[in-house]
Amino acid sequence: MTPTATLPAPSSPAESAQAVPGPTPATLRPDTLLAHVGRCRSSTQGAVNPAVVRASTVLFDSVAAMRSAQQGYEGFRYGRYGTPTTRQLEQAYATLEGADGAVAVSSGFAAIVTALQAFVRPGDHILVSDGVYEPARRFCLTRLAEQGVEVEFFPPREGAAIARRLRPQTRLVYLEAPSSITFELHDVPAIVDAVRQGDGMRPAPTVLLLDNTWATSLFYRPLDLGVDVVVQAATKYVVGHADAMLGLVAARDTYFPALRRAAIDGGFSASPDDAYLGLRGLRTLSVRLERHQRNALAVASWLERRPEVERVLYPALPSHPDHAIWRRDFRGASGLFSVVLKPVTEERVVRFIDSLHLFGIGFCWGGYESLVSPEPVQAGRDPATLGLNGPLVRLHVGLEDPADLIADLEGALRHLAPAPAATVGGAV
Ligand SMILES: Cc1ncc(COP(=O)(O)O)c(C=O)c1O
Structure with missing residues (x-):
């Protein structure tokens, strides 16, 4: 489903018949989007909010239907891959970040690990801001380093000077806005320029990953500045009431399939109840x-x-x-x-x-x-x-x-x- 389809349809066939083309996410302002994205009235029998679909097993009418659900990501086939509730949150978040797709996972930390594991392989070099969330720093220094990834830290205020650290093997640059604890900001456009200028010498373009938990997509739009992948500890402001653990990771089409694969391979699925709380949190x-x-x-x-x-x-x-x-x-x-x-x-x-x-x-x-x-x-x-x-x-x-x-x-x-x-x- 495209993000456009996440806006509610007119409420009755009569209304529908007279309807002029409705607004799309591209034409709506953020506050309006927050009230409308990810809602799908046809599946709620009229209730404003989506039903929470909890599931492990999903039953199919036939083997053909089962096989069809296994095609692509959207198909609802097994609880660990997400239920319709999870999909509604993912579509809403992708729309808000200006991304083509998003994956909901079990925590903000799982979102970071999903993004790192989607792109980084043994032999790669990665640049990690000194200001990233401490457990993520530890993950890079232990798990990734054990897998043969060279991890280099850099000061958050480095800006364009990051160019001197880029190598042919630099697969990923990991930023956080602002730094955890010390609150420095990156000059993201300068870093994006430096990375893109060197992309030609690398077998694959370097992936720019940014943790956008502090500002959320309402106050900061990293994809518009040239970042490739955005993570959000939705546990914080998206849920907003200190009662659920949830992570989101979003990207444009080029990178989204790898993210989805990494989330599935890691088994990082979000609980439908927490996805519901995330969706509800977005409204306010x-x-x-x-x-x-x-x-x-x-x-x-x-x-x-x-x-x-x-x-x-x-x-x-x-x-x-x-x-x-x-x-x-x-x-x-x-x-x-x-x-x-x-x-x-x-x-x-x-x-x-x-x-x-x-x-x-x-x-x-x-x-x-x-x-x-x-x-x-x-x-x-x-x-x-x-x-x-x-x-x-x-x-x-x-x-x-x-x-x-x-x-x-x-x-x-x-x-x-x-x-x-x-x-x-x-x-x-
Ligand atoms: C900036 C940032 N990113 C990610 C996380 C991890 O989120 P979670 O606690 O949902 O795993 C945190 C948690 O404090 C955080 O502060």
Whole structure:
């Protein structure tokens, strides 16, 4: 089914008879698409939302029908390859990313592994941004390296200078926007240009892969900038309510079949219930992201002025070193950023975090609620060379009233204040 077919048809034959040609995904604006993509009224008996089709076994009317379902990807033949619920999410996401196809898998990490395994083979060289999600970095250094892949890391701000690292065997360049924990941005158009200029010397063009979890396809459109494959930890903003694990990977036609094959070969299928939650999350993604952005800007700007804070690493702030790239390439920012504190003992940082009431202490992010976690920079990166002299704390700003969040932070920040000097001569 093409993405066009994911828009709902007119509701009755009478309406249909008079219908003028309807809108297509190409003519609709993102907010309208979010409300309509991936819905298929004919299969829901009129319900607004799709039914959740849970299945392992699928029954066929005949051997011919069974064989026909085995042709191509769309056919519904066995639960592990996806059910109609999964397909609706995949089509919706492909439309939103401007891709020709998407695959839903069991987690954001599975989406990254799917993309790497789809393209990388023994003997290849890959370039991986120093800022990628830590478990993915570990996967490259262990599993891929064991398979004979040469893994080279590069600093996220390298831009066009990445050209000097490209070799005839460079099969893939892996980016994340922005970097996990440290929030640097890549100059993606410059990297795309450098990679494309060298493609002629390689047996196959280098695949550009980007993790778009932070901004989502609403605020950042990597395929439009020349990236080939986009992954999304849909566990975060797409699901949006901290209650499902889900990953998505999307590409144009050239690369989509390999992605689909890798997801099937890896057995990474998404659960239909989680796919449903992903589809439902898409409907409110725009309003949630706008509010996350507004709240995060209020909290980040307030934190920036605090004496306990060295720097706030949030690309939407004018003080961020990559703010110009963010303004040029992004349509917005989400609710996640890091705060570099002035040098202080770890014990005080722990007390600061433990005394917050409205920020839950937890991994993950992208749900409606605020979160906090102490974050070391990725293994292998040197905080000193990154100019990070104090402890790093990551905040996810949720949908609460930012005035309440700021009041909570203000109360907890007193644990970071230097201890009062002992009074000479004893206290009165
Ligand atoms: C940027 C990024 N990509 C991918 C993932 C992995 O997603 P999941 O937890 O769904 O496996 C995460 C998880 O935190 C992430 O932050």
